[in-house]
Amino acid sequence: MLDAFLDRHACGERVRFVSALLLEEAVSNLFLRATRPAERCQVVLTWDEEAGELSLSLEDDGEPFDPCHAPAYTAASDLSNAPDGGRGIHLMRVMADEMRYVRDSGRNRLSFRVRDRGRGEEAGQGARTPSVRSAG
Amino acid sequence: MQDAMDIQEVDDSTLRVVLAGRLDSNMVDRIESSLRARIDASPHHVIVDLYEVGFAASLAIRMFVAIARQLHGTGRLIVLFGAQPLVREVFDHVALDDLIPIVPEAADALDRVAGVAR
Numbered sequence: 001m002l003d004a005f006l007d008r009h010a011c012g013e014r015v016r017f018v019s020a021l022l023l024e025e026a027v028s029n030l031f032l033r034a035t036r037p038a039e040r041c042q043v044v045l046t047w048d049e050e051a052g053e054l055s056l057s058l059e060d061d062g063e064p065f066d067p068c069h070a071p072a073y074t075a076a077s078d079l080s081n082a083p084d085g086g087r088g089i090h091l092m093r094v095m096a097d098e099m100r101y102v103r104d105s106g107r108n109r110l111s112f113r114v115r116d117r118g119r120g121e122e123a124g125q126g127a128r129t130p131s132v133r134s135a136g
Numbered sequence: 137m138q139d140a141m142d143i144q145e146v147d148d149s150t151l152r153v154v155l156a157g158r159l160d161s162n163m164v165d166r167i168e169s170s171l172r173a174r175i176d177a178s179p180h181h182v183i184v185d186l187y188e189v190g191f192a193a194s195l196a197i198r199m200f201v202a203i204a205r206q207l208h209g210t211g212r213l214i215v216l217f218g219a220q221p222l223v224r225e226v227f228d229h230v231a232l233d234d235l236i237p238i239v240p241e242a243a244d245a246l247d248r249v250a251g252v253a254r
Contacts, residue, residue, distance in 0.1 A: 013222070014222065017190075017191060017222045020158075020160075020191060021191070021193055021226070024160050024161060024193045025193060025194060028161055028193070028194070028195065073230070075230060075231035075234060076231075076234065076235060077234060078234070078235065079201070079204055079205050079208050079235055082201055082205075082235050083201075084198045084201050084202050084205075085194065085195075085198045087194040087197055087198070087230045088193070088194035088195075090229065090230065091193075091194055091226060091229060091230070094229045095225075095226070095229070
């Protein structure tokens with residue numbers, strides 16, 4: 001589904017990689033964190049041609065969970081104190097250009113924006129500051 | 137790029153694990169137990185060829201860290217090499233190279249394991 005959508009809009013390699021990563025991490029997180037798994041999860045993709053930007057949102061009916069307010073990731077200094085997991089939320093935060101969370105009408109809505117740097121902006125040019133917000 | 141894993145014995149001290157495709161949760165689920173069992177049954181260091189890996193998510197990192205811990209107890213090493221730029225960017229964001237050596241080429245990986253006293 002994601003690949004077909006990105007093909008249709010001729011999205012660049014970075015948008016493809018980051019959107020797949022966000023979807024993978026967000027969906028994995030739904031299953032890993034839930035004591036009561038969501039029964040329904042809807043993914044909505046929108047491509048803004050003018051801005052060269054992908055919007056990806058996931059809405060689920062599971063327990064409230066705001067990844068924007070999850071504890072900050074701390075890198076381990078060596079194997080003895082390294083956790084096996086716990087890196088997915090951090091990757092979502094740093095790889096997306098924007099990440100937002102809202103709890104609305106009993107549902108979690110997690111949304112991301114990913115800019116296509118091949119369109120109007122050179123890859124890797126300038127500093128990028130991800131935006132992370134939550135409300136609701 | 138089709139998902140695949142191949143394990144070769146490079147010499148009497150090193151296993152080369154060649155991965156290809158997308159290191160997402162599906163692939164990690166498919167390969168992790170057989171890869172860890174193969175490593176467990178061997179006295180060798182492990183070098184992991186990532187040239188043909190186009191995607192890696194956090195569960196792949198979790199697998200590599202678990203393998204590193206598994207090897208560490210027996211004085212062995214895992215070294216990753218050949219990561220494509222976006223895969224390397226993911227590794228860098230979680231400072232994976234503080235835990236596991238990540239080098240550009242196979243020759244560098246072999247140098248790293250050759251330098252480890254057993």
